[in-house]
Amino acid sequence: MHELSITQSMLEIVLKQAEQSHAKKVTQINLIIGEMTGIVSDSVQFYLDILTKETIAAGARVSFTIAPSKAICHNCNQVFELKEFDWTCPRCRGNIIDVTAGKELIVDSIEVE
């Protein structure tokens, strides 16, 4: 359900950028989405189709690049990908870690005509 607010905020950024670039049409929106956010691409596309009617982004496709969840180990500084049920460091088995990636919600680029 958070996809509606996320899509609205995303579209505001996209339309503003398109206007600044004097674009006539937005054909694709490339997003970087952190694995941990649980944002569903089909759902974003669904809301986008509704929200973009009557705008220059009507018919635009959304493309997701998923950013994997990563962390850094306090003990040995190893950066590693977080597994579903295991957040311990694969090198030293340390369990004091800081999450460094996986929460991204970014408009990376847009494709325009």
Added chain:
Amino acid sequence: MEIKVLKDILGANDQIAAKNRELLDGHKVFAVNIMASPGAGKTSVVLQTIRALKDKVKIGVIEGDIASSIDAETVAKEGVPVVQINTGGECHLEAFQIQNALNNMPLADIDLLLIENVGNLVCPAEFSIGEDLKVLIASVPEGDDKPYKYPLMFNTVDVIVLNKIDLLPYVKFNVDGFTKTVKNINTKVELFKVSCTTGEGIQPWAKWLHAQIRLLKKDVSL
């Protein structure tokens, strides 16, 4: 033609959240964003926190719900100012809703603002609302496997209050395992174990929260 944008989708929300924070800081109000799944005991924790602290600090409450004002009515009986936000279907509170609610809150007369978010373990984790503290209420009947299932929420919060510990004799819940998982997912998190039914553990939580408020206000007379 491809145009590089590189903008945070939550940037607009975060800007309003920063304004809320500025307004709250200006009035020296300590704001707590309380999140949990439905039924974990957010309102019960709010009520117990009010009862434990209302002689020491002045408290206000913002109640976020998809619909109804049941919680606001319950909390208002404690004699504190309450503003109800009905999100009308949205599954979380956003900074702009808090901005509106703050207009109706007597900020000059408040030290502590408790904001009860919409019951949900997913979406509220993403939206800052201008709070000083993010608190998650977990509860024993939900099971001890929730941290790895909702990592963003468990990783994002500053405090976890494990509620309904009076049910531990009846429910399969490994407290040590839960604690270990939580500390792995969120190294810096503070963990409190409480029962809003028996009152067990409420004092340590209230005492800790009180200390945080005094720190913000730099006022030991509170």
